[in-house]
Every structure is written in C-alpha cells, then in structure tokens.
Amino acid sequence: MASHIKCPNCGVYNINKEYCTNCNTLLSFKKRREIEYANAEKDRRERERLQKEASPSFYEKHKDHPLLIVRVLVKMFRSFWLGFIAIGVLIAWIIVAVAA
Numbered sequence: 001m002a003s004h005i006k007c008p009n010c011g012v013y014n015i016n017k018e019y020c021t022n023c024n025t026l027l028s029f030k031k032r033r034e035i036e037y038a039n040a041e042k043d044r045r046e047r048e049r050l051q052k053e054a055s056p057s058f059y060e061k062h063k064d065h066p067l068l069i070v071r072v073l074v075k076m077f078r079s080f081w082l083g084f085i086a087i088g089v090l091i092a093w094i095i096v097a098v099a100a
Contacts, residue, residue: 005027006013007020014021018028026032062074 002015004013004015005017007023007025007027009025010020010023012020012022014027018031019026026035059074059078062070065071065074
C-alpha cells in the first residue's frame with residue numbers, strides 16, 4: 001500500500017519517501033523520533049560529562065596535588081575508606097547468609 005505524505009514545508013505530496021522530493025525535508029515520523037532520541041541521548045551524555053567536570057570527587061581533586069604529603073594522605077584516606085566499606089559489605093553478607 002502506498003503512503004502519500006504531504007510535505008509540511010513545501011506542500012508537495014510524496015509517495016513512499018522518507019524525504020521530500022522537492023525540498024528534501026524529512027517526512028518519516030519514525031526517523032524524526034530516532035533523530036530526536038539520538039539528540040536527547042547526546043545532550044544527556046554532555047550534561048553528565050559537564051556535571052562530572054564541574055564537581056569532581058575529593059579524591060579526583062587532590063590525587064595529583066603538587067605537595068607530596070597531600071597526595072599521600074589522600075591516597076591513605078581513600079585506602080582506609082575502601083577497606084572500611086569492604087569490611088561493612090562482608091559483615092552485611094555474613095548477616096544475610098546466617099539469616100537465610
């Protein structure tokens with residue numbers, strides 16, 4: 001079945017075309033949605049990248065600090081924090097295993 005679509009830009013009727021034969025305007029709603037979705041996804045990634053650059057973590061801010069003592073203290077603090085979290089996860093896992 002042929003699809004007759006009137007171009008919203010120039011008014012020419014097109015049969016089974018995704019683009020207008022006269023002005024090359026996109027006619028397919030499916031393609032429009034795909035393009036809009038791709039643009040929205042690109043914008044979302046760009047916002048996430050900008051947010052990450054605008055608010056880096058404490059570790060990211062100080063890991064390359066010019067003073068050696070600051071770099072060492074930041075890396076020690078992070079190591080202790082990761083160890084603390086690992087122990088907490090292990091305890092939670094044990095409690096869940098015993099409860100089950």
